[in-house]
Amino acid sequence: MLNTPPVRISAIAKQEIIDTLTSNKIPEIYGLRVGIKGGGCSAQFLLGFDLPTENDQIFVIDSIKVIIDKRHLMYVIGTEVDFEETEEGAGFTVIK
Template identity: 45%
Template sequence: MEKGLIPVKVTSRAAEEVKKIFSNKQIPDGYRLRVGMKGGGCGAAGFFLGFDKEQEHDQIYEIEGLEVLIDKRHIMYLLDLELDFEERRDEQGFVFNKP
């Protein structure tokens, strides 16, 4: 587990939803939440989350009671990013905010 600066903030609401997914969707043992960046053409980039096993370039952070995997090469792009869970009238889901 990494100590010190945590590059990504996770709201308590988002953490609770991730924990529900872990228990309700039967995510296999050894998998953790992964937060990362996906590249696109012409400089377009986006962020993603999923469930994965630890890979060679990963750092593991404890955030809001979750073990979060982040590829070392993505850390600088994720600094100050916040993962939240929003519920709206017609939809709900995880969102990334850059406060």
């Protein structure tokens, strides 16, 4: 069992997540899924709202329910979910 959360959520990302959950009326049974897609050098971080399965571990980080597939846990430990606004647009980022 981890004593510290496996991922961090920046203050701006936390507010954007709460706003998204509220404005889209996403049910409380959903959580923020953090994981990886692909493998090797081409692996990309995965971020989205999802329902937990029996393969997942659930964490509550800064009042946000975070869902991580147990097989992805070792790859996402130490990452930070952030939200950036640039000239190209705005969106969530995952920083390792």
